[in-house]
Amino acid sequence: MFCEDFESGEIDPSKWSTPTENGATFTVQQQVVAHGKYAVQFHGGANLASADYAYLIWKNAPQSMAKHDFGRVYFYITPTPRSNDMGMIYGGTSGFPRPTYLSIANHGAGWQLGFIKLSGTPTGEVQAFPKPAIPVGVWTCLEWEFNDDPTSINMWIEGAMVGSLTNQDIGYPSGHTPGAPLYNGANSGLIGAFTDFGVGYYDWHPQARPAFDLYYDDVVLGTARVGCLPHQGL
Numbered sequence: 498m499f500c501e502d503f504e505s506g507e508i509d510p511s512k513w514s515t516p517t518e519n520g521a522t523f524t525v526q527q528q529v530v531a532h533g534k535y536a537v538q539f540h541g542g543a544n545l546a547s548a549d550y551a552y553l554i555w556k557n558a559p560q561s562m563a564k565h566d567f568g569r570v571y572f573y574i575t576p577t578p579r580s581n582d583m584g585m586i587y588g589g590t591s592g593f594p595r596p597t598y599l600s601i602a603n604h605g606a607g608w609q610l611g612f613i614k615l616s617g618t619p620t621g622e623v624q625a626f627p628k629p630a631i632p633v634g635v636w637t638c639l640e641w642e643f644n645d646d647p648t649s650i651n652m653w654i655e656g657a658m659v660g661s662l663t664n665q666d667i668g669y670p671s672g673h674t675p676g677a678p679l680y681n682g683a684n685s686g687l688i689g690a691f692t693d694f695g696v697g698y699y700d701w702h703p704q705a706r707p708a709f710d711l712y713y714d715d716v717v718l719g720t721a722r723v724g725c726l727p728h729q730g731l
Contacts, residue, residue: 513553519548536713555695557692558694563645563690566643566694569641572639572711578603582700586639590616596615596616640656645691
């Protein structure tokens, strides 16, 4: 349903909205790429006093993706992903930076999958923490499945399943009972409809973070799993 390889050498405003905050930047560049000649680079400064973000957001996704969808992207992070909580990929409602959404994020050197509700009543979140460390300094194929019936996430790295967020394998809050409702008494329909999809970063706790660069290439979104491509560059 959507493909972006950045080979035009620029961000197309007819495809993407581009919110940024607190000095975060993005640019299309040629030095670090997974395939072709271009990839997008996001840059965050060090030791900020408050949260920062930069995103490319695809809005108004078709109805066929409203309840169940898949995505794939190549990412490269340097020198380190170490932050307490930095969102990378999300799919959810409109209203950024306070939507209701499913998230793929980092948590320290590892992953964090989440359902996050920042608007309406009640707000809140539910998280799970897959065990693999985030690859650093290498292009990596990341795939995901976002579902709202039941509300859940599956995630693959280089074609291998590495983690999920469901009512069976929740990692937070502590003491969650397998099979219990995922959030606020419900397991399904927590998003309502996926309309917006973002790639970039939102670092909620950058106070002790070094400056970093996060690159993305070959973004695909659709109604079926896409799979990975052969590696070309770094």
